[in-house]
Amino acid sequence: MEKTSEKVDKGGLCLEDHISGLPDVVIVSILSLLTMKEAGRTSLLSKRWRYMWTHITGLNFDALHVIYEVLLGNKELEVERPLYLSWVNQVLKLYNGPSIDQFRVQFDLDESCRFDIDNWVNFAIEKRVKRLELDFPVSWGSTGYNFPDTGRITNHLHSLSLGFTICNSLTNLLLAHVNVTGQVLEYFLTNCPFLEQLSVEASDCLVNLKVPNVSIKLKCLEIIYCHYVESIEISAMNLVSFKYFGPKIGLPFKNLQEPVEMYIGGEYCKYLIYNFLGISSYLSQLESLTLHMNSIKNSIGLAKFPVFNKLKQLELRISAIENEDLMVFAPLIEACPFLYKFVLELQLSKFVRRKRRRFTSRPHQYLKVVEFIGFAGLAIDVELAMYLIKSAVMLEKITFDPRNPLLIGSPWEFMETKEKKTARKRAKYLGTKLPAGVALVIL
Incomplete structure (x- = not known):
C-alpha cells in the first residue's frame, strides 16, 4: 500500500482530498470502525480505495437485522442463507490483511453449512485471530437468541475439523447456539494458551466440562442456557468472572482465587441461594452479583445470606407473576452494606392484581443508583x-424503564402499549416520593 493524495474537481474548484492523503494504516483503522458493508462501499471512491477495505482488522458478519426481517415475514430464510454464505466467502476470498483482531459470524446457519463454517474457522485461526465469535440464532418462533429451549437447529463444531495444534493469538472465544462438546472446549483451552474469555451459549451437546489448570490466562468463563450440563470443574487460577445459567451442578470451583463477578441463573440459582453460607469463603472478593431466576416462589423462602462486604452491584433478573413478592429480596439487599448500584430486570408473565403490602425498611448508607427495567408500575x-x-x-x-427486557434490541423494543403508558404514570407518582436532589429518569 502507498500514501497518496488526490484532488477532486467540484464546480470548477479543485478541492484536495485530505482523507486520501492520510497514511494507509490510518485509513484502514478508520475503515475498521465501519460495518463490513459500509467499508466495502468505499471501494467505489477511487482506484486507491478499491482494495483498502480488504485490510481492515475486524471482520464482523453480523446479519441479525436480516433474521428480524425473516421473523417479520419480509424475507425468506431459503433465499437469504445462500446470499449470506456467498457474502462471507467472497469477502474472505478478497481479504489481504495479515491478521485480524475480530472474526464474527451471526446468522441462522444449519448443518448443511458445516463445510463453510469449518473453512471460516480455519481462515480466522490462520489469520491469527484474537476474538472469534460464532452465533447461529434461529429465525422462527420467538426471537430465539434469548431463551433457546426448543426448536434449536443442530450446529456442530468438531475438534477434528479445526486443523490447528497451537493458537497463540486467540484471546476471546464466543460460541452461541453452536452445539459444542466439553471435549472440543477443552481442546481450545489446551491449545490456546492466551485465551482470556470463553463463552458458550445454548449448546445441547455440552454435558461435562473441565477447565484445566493450564488455562492460566482465562479470566472470564460463561456457560449459559446449556440445559444438559451435569458438571463443571474449574481450575483456572486467574478466573475473575464466572457466569452460569443452567441445571443444578456441584460447586465448580477448584484451586482458584475468589471471583470478582458472578452471574448465576436457572435451577442452579435456586440451589445457590440456599447455600450461600456454605460457599461464603469463595465470595469474599465478590463485587458484582447477578441472580437470574424464572420464578420467585420457593426460590428464597427462609434463605440466609452471608455479609457481602465488597459487593458494589447487585442485579436481579426475575420472571414472575404480579401477585408474587419481590420484597423477599430485601434481606439480600441488606446483606450488602456497601452496595452502590441495584438493578431489577422484571419480566411479568401473568397479571394477577393484588394490593400493596406494608413493609419496614433499614437505612442503606451507600446505595446511590437504582434501575428498574421492565417496570410495570404494579404492586410487585x-x-x-x-x-x-x-x-x-x-x-x-433512580431509573424506570417500562420496556420488555426480552424485546430490548429487537424491532419491537419501542413499541408503545397501554401498559407502558400506565407504568410511566406510576413512575411519575413515585418521583413525588423522592427526596430533593435525586434524579428521576423515565424512559
Whole structure:
C-alpha cells in the first residue's frame, strides 16, 4: 500500500482530498470502525480505495437485522442463507490483511453449512485471530437468541475439523447456539494458551466440562442456557468472572482465587441461594452479583445470606407473576452494606392484581443508583421501589424503564402499549416520593 493524495474537481474548484492523503494504516483503522458493508462501499471512491477495505482488522458478519426481517415475514430464510454464505466467502476470498483482531459470524446457519463454517474457522485461526465469535440464532418462533429451549437447529463444531495444534493469538472465544462438546472446549483451552474469555451459549451437546489448570490466562468463563450440563470443574487460577445459567451442578470451583463477578441463573440459582453460607469463603472478593431466576416462589423462602462486604452491584433478573413478592429480596439487599448500584430486570408473565403490602425498611448508607427495567408500575415492583426510596438515604438517581427486557434490541423494543403508558404514570407518582436532589429518569 502507498500514501497518496488526490484532488477532486467540484464546480470548477479543485478541492484536495485530505482523507486520501492520510497514511494507509490510518485509513484502514478508520475503515475498521465501519460495518463490513459500509467499508466495502468505499471501494467505489477511487482506484486507491478499491482494495483498502480488504485490510481492515475486524471482520464482523453480523446479519441479525436480516433474521428480524425473516421473523417479520419480509424475507425468506431459503433465499437469504445462500446470499449470506456467498457474502462471507467472497469477502474472505478478497481479504489481504495479515491478521485480524475480530472474526464474527451471526446468522441462522444449519448443518448443511458445516463445510463453510469449518473453512471460516480455519481462515480466522490462520489469520491469527484474537476474538472469534460464532452465533447461529434461529429465525422462527420467538426471537430465539434469548431463551433457546426448543426448536434449536443442530450446529456442530468438531475438534477434528479445526486443523490447528497451537493458537497463540486467540484471546476471546464466543460460541452461541453452536452445539459444542466439553471435549472440543477443552481442546481450545489446551491449545490456546492466551485465551482470556470463553463463552458458550445454548449448546445441547455440552454435558461435562473441565477447565484445566493450564488455562492460566482465562479470566472470564460463561456457560449459559446449556440445559444438559451435569458438571463443571474449574481450575483456572486467574478466573475473575464466572457466569452460569443452567441445571443444578456441584460447586465448580477448584484451586482458584475468589471471583470478582458472578452471574448465576436457572435451577442452579435456586440451589445457590440456599447455600450461600456454605460457599461464603469463595465470595469474599465478590463485587458484582447477578441472580437470574424464572420464578420467585420457593426460590428464597427462609434463605440466609452471608455479609457481602465488597459487593458494589447487585442485579436481579426475575420472571414472575404480579401477585408474587419481590420484597423477599430485601434481606439480600441488606446483606450488602456497601452496595452502590441495584438493578431489577422484571419480566411479568401473568397479571394477577393484588394490593400493596406494608413493609419496614433499614437505612442503606451507600446505595446511590437504582434501575428498574421492565417496570410495570404494579404492586410487585412499586413495593420494592418504595422500599429502596425509603431505605437508600444517599440515593442519587433512580431509573424506570417500562420496556420488555426480552424485546430490548429487537424491532419491537419501542413499541408503545397501554401498559407502558400506565407504568410511566406510576413512575411519575413515585418521583413525588423522592427526596430533593435525586434524579428521576423515565424512559
